[in-house]
Amino acid sequence: MEQRVYLDHAATTPLDERVLAAMLPHLEGRRGNPSSLHASGAAAREAIEEARESVAALIGASAGEVFFTSGGTEADNLALLGLAGAVEDSGKRHIVVSQIEHAAVRETARHLESSGWEVFWLAVDADGLVDLDELAVALRPDTAFAAVMWANNEVGTVQPMQELAETCAERGVPLHADAVQAAGRAPIDVERISVATLALSGHKLYGPQGAGALYVRGGVSLDSVVFGGGQEKGLRSGTENVAGIVGLGAAARRAREKLDERVRRETGLRDRIIAGATALPGVSLNGHPERRLSNSVHLTVEGVEAESLVLFLDALGYEVGSGSACASAGHKASPVLLAMGQGEHEAFSAVRISVGKDNTVQEIDSFLEAFSTATTQLRELSPLTKI
Amino acid sequence: MPETYSPEVIEHLVRPRNVGDLPEPNGLGESGDAACGDIARFSIRIEDDALRDARYKVYGCAACIAAGSALSELVNGKTLLEAARVSKEDIKDALGGPLPVGKEHALTLVLDALHKAFEDYWNREAGAxxxxxxxxxxxxxxxxxxxxxxxxxxxxxxxxxxxxxxxxxxxxxxxxxxxxxxxxxxxxxxxxxxxxxxxxxxxxxxxxxxxxxxxxxxxxxxxxxxxxxxxxxxxxxxxxxxxxxxxxxxxxxxxxxxxxxxxxxxxxxxxxxxxxxxxxxxxxxxxxxxxxxxxxxxxxxxxxxxxxxxxxxxxxxxxxxxxxxxxTPESQDICFIPDGNYRKFVRKQVAAEPGEVVDGSGNVLGRHAGVVDFTVGQRRGIGVSANTPLYVTEVRPRSKQVVVGRRKELEVLEVGVRDINWFLSPEEARSVQVRYNGSPVECEVEELEDGELVARLAEPVMGVAPGQSAVFYSGDGERVVAGGVVARSGS
CATH class of the missing domain: 3.40.50.620 (HUPs)
Structure with missing residues (x-):
């Protein structure tokens, strides 16, 4: 295969070799269930607890507040269903959820909606920021919880979490934050920003797929949704994915050490792409221009359909993400872009480019050339736009 | 069906054939729309019954772009008949097999654009x-x-x-x-x-x-x-x-x-x-x-x-x-009125004015909302109560009158027919049918000098409505001698 340039880190990041090295001992000749009393079991248990410390340190939590899951989606599900279940008997049947949540939160909220919960879908502005005043109005005495993602997985907008958390805290409403994109890319300190629960995922910070964690602030009670042997203090039963958890821990430790360096480096590459791409006619940036993830660029390319652009770039050796998926009955426009006030048609023309710690300036420059070529050729093919 | 695209699709995506708009096409076709996310356009030049050139443009997913490219290759230079035979299956084969799930519409889209260009070509050929x-x-x-x-x-x-x-x-x-x-x-x-x-x-x-x-x-x-x-x-x-x-x-x-x-x-x-x-x-x-x-x-x-x-x-x-x-189910009676409500259809097109319901002697029995609601032989919806059932026997649009009478008054023994299309000579006519679901009745015919054909019926027929067809059959009942439009009826 020819040299390929990977620019889809928001989808998943490559596994860091140090992370792999940390995981390998738990895969090769693996034995010992963390629940067992013997030495092998104790070693596995110890590795998990060490990982818990590392994850807690990344977000400013204490180890006892971190619960391992199979990934970000499960952590989001556990938070929403767990928070809902814990207060259901008290008569609270109302929740507030932003309109730009990842499917893991959005679909869980819809599930609650279909089981009789009232959901207030919090709007966002054209940049993807939620309105603090609207949140304040939406919260009610019977609101069980609110959910706003830390940073959006499509357009990259980072929310004013401090203010959101304060507003919720004033009203006594727990706030869940999906920090799957933010963890390892934006400083997170739950001591300062008082979210009740927070989800993160290993494979977005150079760790393994299939390992994630839910932070649960001390004193916040959650019902469990997976029943069994009572692992993770009864909140998440099932024998632990030891290698995955160790990988997540190693990745979190590395992310904490390298956070500033990575952010600085990624921001440089990100801004290089934004400058180069938006210099082309009919290419515009989606999401907030400043309050955005260090690694994420989301573009609307007028007159070009996203899937064809992504596959064209793929054929040239550049891997990026498409903004919306083309489904059988026509297209399915991204709910995030629609919530930001874009039309369906604009939403079909969106691509996401997300850099990582190992991308180089040379890669970005050659990508920009390929991007220009692909855009020009696809526009020549389009009967719609004259750009 | 595969999950991902074949190498052929990617090849057509990156190096599409026959892209563009012909400067002087004699057929132009477009399918899909922007709101739907995909749009395809073909411009073609047909000369001497052959597709001299076909160019295409597509806004859409990779499948649509590749399908348009493959189709343009398949039809370019072919005779018109060969080109019109190229199917979705042919495009699929040219693209190395089935498209991923949910992408089959690309084949329909580009083929429809090409066929709309053919359609446009015939329209230009036909002119008026x-x-x-x-x-x-x-x-x-x-x-x-x-x-x-x-x-x-x-x-x-x-x-x-x-x-x-x-x-x-x-x-x-x-x-x-x-x-x-x-x-x-x-x-x-x-x-x-x-x-x-x-x-x-x-x-x-x-x-x-x-x-x-x-x-x-x-x-x-x-x-x-x-x-x-x-x-x-x-x-x-x-x-x-x-x-x-x-x-x-x-x-x-x-x-x-x-x-x-x-x-x-x-x-x-x-x-x-x-x-x-x-x-x-x-x-x-x-x-x-x-x-x-x-x-x-x-x-x-x-x-x-x-x-x-x-x-x-x-x-x-x-x-x-x-x-x-x-x-497939049997087709509708009237293809352009799928719900069968032709009164509603007519009412949308014309302003109906109210008028009188009268009997044969001109006595006013009631009012109606518009003559377009009535047809000869109709019994329902007259809106006049009577001891015996009343039927529409005549519709008079000029005076906006609907004439009603007893069933007996609908009986017709003579029909005047115009706009005649002859297949056989008039003397062969032995019977005439005046309703779609009716049976032919024996008759004698006479051609009047003004062109009207008069059919004298051997037995009375109910509710012959002007505007309906009268079709004459031969003695063996098998062949159509002539047909025409009922202009008037009499008893």
Missing amino acids: LLVEGYGGNGAGRGKTVVAAMSGGVDSAVTALLLKEAGYEVAAVTFRLHDGEKGSRSCCSPDTVLFARDTAHRMGLPHFTLNLKDLFQKRVMRDFVGSYERGRTPNPCVACNAHVKFHAAAFLADGLGFRHVATGHYARVAESPEGPALARPKDATKDQTYVLWPIPKELLARTVFPLGDYEKTEVRRIAEDRGLAVAY
Whole structure:
């Protein structure tokens, strides 16, 4: 295969070799269930607890507040269903959820909606920021919880979490934050920003797929949704994915050490792409221009359909993400872009480019050339736009 | 079906063939729409019955771009007939096999754009002919036939039987009006798309002719106008008189084809005076009553393959050959009024003024909301209570009067017929049928000097409505001697 340039880190990041090295001992000749009393079991248990410390340190939590899951989606599900279940008997049947949540939160909220919960879908502005005043109005005495993602997985907008958390805290409403994109890319300190629960995922910070964690602030009670042997203090039963958890821990430790360096480096590459791409006619940036993830660029390319652009770039050796998926009955426009006030048609023309710690300036420059070529050729093919 | 694209699709995506717009196309077609996310355009140049050049443009997913590119390669340089035969299956093969799940619509989209360019080409060729009406030149040669295909089982089997009988067949579907289900939407099933698929599955070239203006002028306007004039129209008769056969003949002449065919249940009988319309094998499906206005010179080149079959046999043939149309329901009475509510349809087009309901002596019995709501022989909705049931016996649009009377007053013993289309000589006429679901009654005919044909009936017939057809049959009851339009009736 020819040299390929990977620019889809928001989808998943490559596994860091140090992370792999940390995981390998738990895969090769693996034995010992963390629940067992013997030495092998104790070693596995110890590795998990060490990982818990590392994850807690990344977000400013204490180890006892971190619960391992199979990934970000499960952590989001556990938070929403767990928070809902814990207060259901008290008569609270109302929740507030932003309109730009990842499917893991959005679909869980819809599930609650279909089981009789009232959901207030919090709007966002054209940049993807939620309105603090609207949140304040939406919260009610019977609101069980609110959910706003830390940073959006499509357009990259980072929310004013401090203010959101304060507003919720004033009203006594727990706030869940999906920090799957933010963890390892934006400083997170739950001591300062008082979210009740927070989800993160290993494979977005150079760790393994299939390992994630839910932070649960001390004193916040959650019902469990997976029943069994009572692992993770009864909140998440099932024998632990030891290698995955160790990988997540190693990745979190590395992310904490390298956070500033990575952010600085990624921001440089990100801004290089934004400058180069938006210099082309009919290419515009989606999401907030400043309050955005260090690694994420989301573009609307007028007159070009996203899937064809992504596959064209793929054929040239550049891997990026498409903004919306083309489904059988026509297209399915991204709910995030629609919530930001874009039309369906604009939403079909969106691509996401997300850099990582190992991308180089040379890669970005050659990508920009390929991007220009692909855009020009696809526009020549389009009967719609004259750009 | 695969999850990802074949290398062929990616190759066409990155190096698409025949991209662009022709500077001087003689056919231009577009399918899909921007709101739907995909749009395809073909511009073509047809010269000497061949596709000299075909260029395309696509906005859409990789599948659409690749399918357009592959299709342009498949049809460029081909004869028009070969190009019109290229199917979704052919494009799929050129793209290295099935497209991923959910992407099959790309094949439909680009093929539809190309076929709309063909349609545009024929429209340009026809100019006013397809609006004013076309008589045909009949210059075509050989065992060649243009078969009209509506998307139903009858017309599909018609094309199949002709093909199996050794004809070179080209299928044609007519775009008649916008009322067809789904015809405005790019992603829903459409009768034209369905008919095209059916033709392609049989390996036949398919064309679409846009006859909306002709149909509007000759059928729909006449339909509404008839009610305004207090007459009872038959839109199928109007279509057969001016639209369907003429358009098929136009395409046949354009392709150098000799014959035209439809899925009607009727036969063409030879006689010393030339071809005559004759009853089919399946008496329950007999459509001679609505086919009488076909001009003789067009009937001479018409084939009705289903005239020799029972409907049950036709359905069985479709099943045996695996045609998807085998289970389609029987078509509507009036194709442009799918819900069957023709009063509502007429009312939308004309302003109805209220008037009086009177008896035969002119006594006012009540009021009505508009003459367009009434037709001779009608019993329901008169709105006047009486001891005996009342029927509409006459509609007088000028005075806005609806005349009602007892059933006995509907009996007719004499019918005046105009606009006559002769197949055989007048003395052969022995019986006449004046209603679609009626039976012929014995009659004697007399031609008046002003051209009216008077039929004196041997027994009374109920509710003969002006505007309906009167069709005369021969002594053996099999052949149509002539047909015409009821102008008046008397007792």
